[in-house]
Amino acid sequence: MASITISTPHKSYGSKVFSTKLAGGRLPLTSSPKPPSPQVESIHVPSPPPSTPRPRRSILTTSPRHAGEGLPASPFTLLPTSAIRPKPRMRKIYGKTDRFIPNRRVDEAPIRTVRTPRATSSKQPPSVLAGAAYGLSLEALSLDDDDDDNTSSHNTPQSKPSPNTTAYQSSLASACDLGPTRILAFQPKAPEPSRPIDLRSVYNRPLIPRARGAQHRRRIATAPERVLDAPGLVDDYYLNVLDWSRGNQIAIGLDRQVYIWSAETGTVENLLEASEDTYIASVKWSNDGAHLGVGLGTGEVQIWDVEDQTKIRSMNGHEERVGVMGWNKHLLSTGDRKGQVFNHDVRIRQHKIAELASHTLEVCGLEWRADGARLATGGNDNLVSIWDARKLDAPQHRKTNHNAAVKALAWCPWRNNLLATGGGSADGKIHFWNSTEGTRVDTIDTKSPVTGLHWSQHHKEIMSTGGFPNNSLTVWTYPELVKSFEVGAHEARILHSSMSPDGTVLATAGPDESMKFWKIGEGTKGGERGTGLGKKEAGEGDRSGMAGQLVIR
Amino acid sequence: MPSEKEKSKVHKLSLKGSSKIVSEFFDYSINTILFQRGVYPAEDFTAVKKYGLTMMVSADDQVKAYIKKIMSQLSKWMQSSKISKLVIVITDKDSGEHVERWQFDVQIFNKSAKTKSSKSAPDKENSAQGIADAPPEKTEQEIQSEIQSIFRQITASVTFLPMLDGNCTFNVLVYADADSDVPIEWGDSDAKEIKNGEKVQLRSFSTSNHRVDTLVSYRLGD
Numbered sequence: 001m002a003s004i005t006i007s008t009p010h011k012s013y014g015s016k017v018f019s020t021k022l023a024g025g026r027l028p029l030t031s032s033p034k035p036p037s038p039q040v041e042s043i044h045v046p047s048p049p050p051s052t053p054r055p056r057r058s059i060l061t062t063s064p065r066h067a068g069e070g071l072p073a074s075p076f077t078l079l080p081t082s083a084i085r086p087k088p089r090m091r092k093i094y095g096k097t098d099r100f101i102p103n104r105r106v107d108e109a110p111i112r113t114v115r116t117p118r119a120t121s122s123k124q125p126p127s128v129l130a131g132a133a134y135g136l137s138l139e140a141l142s143l144d145d146d147d148d149d150n151t152s153s154h155n156t157p158q159s160k161p162s163p164n165t166t167a168y169q170s171s172l173a174s175a176c177d178l179g180p181t182r183i184l185a186f187q188p189k190a191p192e193p194s195r196p197i198d199l200r201s202v203y204n205r206p207l208i209p210r211a212r213g214a215q216h217r218r219r220i221a222t223a224p225e226r227v228l229d230a231p232g233l234v235d236d237y238y239l240n241v242l243d244w245s246r247g248n249q250i251a252i253g254l255d256r257q258v259y260i261w262s263a264e265t266g267t268v269e270n271l272l273e274a275s276e277d278t279y280i281a282s283v284k285w286s287n288d289g290a291h292l293g294v295g296l297g298t299g300e301v302q303i304w305d306v307e308d309q310t311k312i313r314s315m316n317g318h319e320e321r322v323g324v325m326g327w328n329k330h331l332l333s334t335g336d337r338k339g340q341v342f343n344h345d346v347r348i349r350q351h352k353i354a355e356l357a358s359h360t361l362e363v364c365g366l367e368w369r370a371d372g373a374r375l376a377t378g379g380n381d382n383l384v385s386i387w388d389a390r391k392l393d394a395p396q397h398r399k400t401n402h403n404a405a406v407k408a409l410a411w412c413p414w415r416n417n418l419l420a421t422g423g424g425s426a427d428g429k430i431h432f433w434n435s436t437e438g439t440r441v442d443t444i445d446t447k448s449p450v451t452g453l454h455w456s457q458h459h460k461e462i463m464s465t466g467g468f469p470n471n472s473l474t475v476w477t478y479p480e481l482v483k484s485f486e487v488g489a490h491e492a493r494i495l496h497s498s499m500s501p502d503g504t505v506l507a508t509a510g511p512d513e514s515m516k517f518w519k520i521g522e523g524t525k526g527g528e529r530g531t532g533l534g535k536k537e538a539g540e541g542d543r544s545g546m547a548g549q550l551v552i553r
Numbered sequence: 554m555p556s557e558k559e560k561s562k563v564h565k566l567s568l569k570g571s572s573k574i575v576s577e578f579f580d581y582s583i584n585t586i587l588f589q590r591g592v593y594p595a596e597d598f599t600a601v602k603k604y605g606l607t608m609m610v611s612a613d614d615q616v617k618a619y620i621k622k623i624m625s626q627l628s629k630w631m632q633s634s635k636i637s638k639l640v641i642v643i644t645d646k647d648s649g650e651h652v653e654r655w656q657f658d659v660q661i662f663n664k665s666a667k668t669k670s671s672k673s674a675p676d677k678e679n680s681a682q683g684i685a686d687a688p689p690e691k692t693e694q695e696i697q698s699e700i701q702s703i704f705r706q707i708t709a710s711v712t713f714l715p716m717l718d719g720n721c722t723f724n725v726l727v728y729a730d731a732d733s734d735v736p737i738e739w740g741d742s743d744a745k746e747i748k749n750g751e752k753v754q755l756r757s758f759s760t761s762n763h764r765v766d767t768l769v770s771y772r773l774g775d
Contacts, residue, residue, distance in 0.1 A: 187740045191615035
């Protein structure tokens with residue numbers, strides 16, 4: 001145990017600076033107090049008898065890193081026995097060194113090379129350097145190597161082969177290349193991270209987990225701004241009886257009546273009442289907000305001038321109810337229960353100008369792209385058809401990925417060829433399509449029937465309305481597809497939904513016979529915020545020239 | 554497999570149950586390391602309660618599927634006691650250099666009799682040989698608190714591990730017996746040791762059948 005003898009003198013210095021003169025002078029047998037790295041190595045290399053229970057820790061004790069740890073023994077006690085060396089003391093020293101390297105194996109060169117610069121460079125004890133940075137963490141780590149220390153100093157030779165033995169065996173094994181274990185790697189590459197990583201976000205993590213994503217920079221009220229009664233709303237998924245106009249008026253079809261609710265003044269007018277043998281199956285405002293198309297259960301399509309409260313014309317042609325309509329300037333597209341879609345030019349006498357045949361069951365979703373170049377239709381036959389407006393004899397793309405009726409369709413306002421479609425109960429998925437290529441770009445599984453889809457005009461988001469189980473209104477970020485907001489909106493499935501012209505309020509209606517208004521965004525223009533439903537700011541897309549504040553009541 | 558209730562009393566697990574604990578530990582270890590070391594962005598993780606701690610597990614479908622694939626094979630191997638080590642290597646994508654290596658050494662107690670000394674000796678910790686006989690039985694609680702300490706250590710280790718630049722990927726290695734069944738996705742590899750690495754031994758935990766030691770080695774900063 002010569003090495004322990006060596007260690008004693010320079011440990012004993014209370015002062016934290018090691019004096020080579022003193023140590024060397026007094027103790028001729030001592031190794032140099034600044035042990036150069038070769039010396040450390042030289043302790044490993046010899047000692048051929050494999051069974052020698054040489055304590056590995058002796059290597060450490062020669063190192064000057066322990067010098068000046070403030071040990072109480074006087075510099076002149078030169079007691080060589082291991083019994084003098086208190087074990088607890090050793091442990092303590094251990095915890096305070098900067099790096100803890102337990103279970104080092106002799107056969108590992110890296111350890112020596114790592115230690116060398118440290119030992120030579122440290123004029124002052126490394127504990128000074130280390131204490132601040134690492135002391136705390138390592139104390140917390142409380143490495144369990146202490147047990148090893150005990151066993152090694154207890155002279156239990158047979159329990160542990162000498163490091164040299166293990167070194168020899170390992171080098172032999174590797175030389176012969178016959179390890180009995182195979183190292184197997186999982187071959188497939190680890191998936192790429194979804195976005196660049198900034199580790200600061202890990203290390204500077206707040207204690208309370210942040211709400212995920214960037215969506216919570218703004219707040220979305222979890223309660224509706226306003227609730228209106230909608231008595232007699234027909235509980236039928238295939239109808240579309242709610243629409244919000246450019247002129248900030250809401251048309252809603254309740255059984256046989258169509259009501260116009262002005263968001264500006266809050267007044268309600270009964271626009272029309274259908275004959276007793278039928279009901280309102282769909283309503284749709286023209287793009288300028290002046291005219292309302294009304295589809296009836298009989299297949300008749302009427303066009304009303306809302307301001308004058310007069311019917312302008314009736315268009316026949318459909319044999320069954322017209323459950324969905326869509327305007328493109330002077331064109332009105334109507335879809336009926338048999339799966340037929342007609343285009344009507346409302347200006348001319350022979351109004352029917354095109355028949356769009358692709359659906360075999362009821363058409364319940366129909367949406368023109370804002371530029372009028374594409375039309376998307378969805379039906380009860382689970383089919384999504386995308387039409388080129390110049391070529392209506394056959395759909396440009398037919399998409400059969402949905403497993404339920406497709407009612408919800410929405411064209412992305414900021415990417416022209418992006419279409420979102422949502423499937424009903426058995427499907428519950430939102431698919432995103434590149435309408436040029438006809439390829440599916442993305443999918444969200446909402447696990448609930450999708451009854452409506454609306455892209456946000458102000459954020460990179462899409463809103464979906466759903467049915468069982470939560471009847472919720474959900475906001476998803478796009479393209480991340482992270483659910484950023486969800487609220488259970490109605491007591492039953494949300495049948496209809498429509499966005500306000502400024503894109504800040506979504507109106508929803510359900511078979512619980514209520515219509516609710518959800519403030520889902522602020523306008524991008526400045527101005528008054530958070531003033532409730534009473535004041536709305538006109539969006540920039542408001543074509544009817546309603547500048548300034550719109551007051552909804 | 555013993556039911557949860559049985560386990561909670563005195564821990565007398567079959568090898569299968571013990572393997573399950575170890576496999577589960579590996580699963581959470583991989584997730585924790587991926588999170589703590591920033592291999593994947595923090596937003597991709599969700600918090601779950603486990604071992605009395607809040608553990609971060611990946612919510613990214615691809616990563617989840619990837620880990621699941623690894624784990625399904627791993628638990629098979631665990632149950633047939635084929636594995637002596639699990640290693641997670643973090644590699645710099647640009648340089649291809651291995652920057653960090655998390656090694657979990659597995660000892661199987663009732664198997665130690667038949668392990669050939671030449672096999673375990675070079676790689677086992679020196680202390681390994683002495684305690685090959687089965688330790689006293691432990692309660693579920695004790696095992697859990699041992700595992701808890703390991704995860705605390707893994708979390709705390711970010712304080713001394715060098716900063717990773719974030720452009721890293723990871724690999725999983727296992728040290729399996731030569732006679733193991735190897736599915737096609739697994740192939741022979743080198744140990745992916747870290748050159749000039751520093752090593753820190755973390756805590757261990759043991760069940761009646763397994764003992765798992767944790768060791769992290771990392772590249773020293775320049």
